[in-house]
Amino acid sequence: MILAKYSEIILKSSYVRKHMSHMLQNAIRATVSAKSIIDVSGILEVDAPHSAADRLRYIPGISKVIVASKIPRDIESIAAECLTRAKGFKGSFALRVKGSGTTRVAVEVGELVRTRYGLKVDLEQPDHEIFIDLRENCAYIYDTIVEGIGGLPIGSQETIAFISFTGMLHPAVMMMARGLALKVIMPKKHGYDEKKFLEALGIFHIGKKLEQETIEENDNEELLSLAVAKYKIAACDLNEPGLLQKHSSILFPMVGFTSEELNENEREFLTKFFSSQGFCIFLLYLCFLPGVFL
Structure with a gap:
C-alpha cells in the first residue's frame, strides 16, 4: 500500500x-x-x-509519500507487524504512534519489541523508528517518510507564463506548487541547456501539457512587458527588486533572497529530487545550470 x-x-x-x-x-x-x-x-x-x-x-x-502496511487495528496485529519490521534492528528504537489509543499501543508494543530483540528505547535520537497511524478501522504501519512537493495540484489555479532567464528549476516548481500550470517562455539568448531544462521541468508538470515559447527580445524589461501584454499573468526567476516595482503584475518569487540563498535553495532542491533519479540526469543538470555552485 x-x-x-x-x-x-x-x-x-x-x-x-x-x-x-x-x-x-x-x-x-x-x-x-x-x-x-x-x-x-x-x-x-x-x-x-x-x-x-x-x-x-x-x-x-x-x-508526503509512504510505503505502509495496512492492517487491522487490534493490538495483536499491530504488535506482529512491528516485530517483523524491528527484526534486525540494532541499538535503539522509538515507536511514533498517533491516533486514539496511542498510549496503550506505544507502551505494550514498545515493551514487546524491546524485550524480544534486546533494544533500547530512545525517543530523542533513536537508531530506528516505526510509525503507527491509528485510524478508526485500521492501522497504517511504516518506517520511512519521503517528502514531496506539497502545495496544490497543477491546474487548480490559473495558467501563467513563466519566464526562465536563469534555467533554475526551483522557482518554476514553486509556481507549480501554487496550483499554477506553466507556459515556459525563454529569451532567445540564455546560458542554459533548453532541452535539459524542459526535460527536468516536465517531471513535475504532471497532468497538464507543458507549453513553451522562445521570444526574440533580449532586454529583460522589454521581455517582461511583452509577456504580460500577451499572457496577462506572468512570473519569472529574476531577483531584481527594481523590476518588481515597475511590473507589479508579475510574480517575482526570488526577490528577497541573496544570491547565496538562491544557490543553496537550488542545490538542496536538485539533491532532494534528482539524486534518487540516478546521477545521470542529476549531473547533467548540474553541468548546464549557470551561476550555481560557484
Whole structure:
C-alpha cells in the first residue's frame, strides 16, 4: 500500500477539497499504474507496486509519500507487524504512534519489541523508528517518510507564463506548487541547456501539457512587458527588486533572497529530487545550470 498525503488541501472547504483530491488522483493515474485510489481523510490510499512510490513525490499537491502496511487495528496485529519490521534492528528504537489509543499501543508494543530483540528505547535520537497511524478501522504501519512537493495540484489555479532567464528549476516548481500550470517562455539568448531544462521541468508538470515559447527580445524589461501584454499573468526567476516595482503584475518569487540563498535553495532542491533519479540526469543538470555552485 502506498500512502500519498496532502496537507494544504485539507484546509480548503469540503467542496474544494474534494475537487482537488480528484485532481491529485488523476495526476497519480497519469504517473503510475494504480488498481485503485481511495481518499481517506487527507490520505490517498494508492494500490500500486511499491516501486511506484518514488514517482509520486514529484506531483505538486502531495506533501508526503509512504510505503505502509495496512492492517487491522487490534493490538495483536499491530504488535506482529512491528516485530517483523524491528527484526534486525540494532541499538535503539522509538515507536511514533498517533491516533486514539496511542498510549496503550506505544507502551505494550514498545515493551514487546524491546524485550524480544534486546533494544533500547530512545525517543530523542533513536537508531530506528516505526510509525503507527491509528485510524478508526485500521492501522497504517511504516518506517520511512519521503517528502514531496506539497502545495496544490497543477491546474487548480490559473495558467501563467513563466519566464526562465536563469534555467533554475526551483522557482518554476514553486509556481507549480501554487496550483499554477506553466507556459515556459525563454529569451532567445540564455546560458542554459533548453532541452535539459524542459526535460527536468516536465517531471513535475504532471497532468497538464507543458507549453513553451522562445521570444526574440533580449532586454529583460522589454521581455517582461511583452509577456504580460500577451499572457496577462506572468512570473519569472529574476531577483531584481527594481523590476518588481515597475511590473507589479508579475510574480517575482526570488526577490528577497541573496544570491547565496538562491544557490543553496537550488542545490538542496536538485539533491532532494534528482539524486534518487540516478546521477545521470542529476549531473547533467548540474553541468548546464549557470551561476550555481560557484
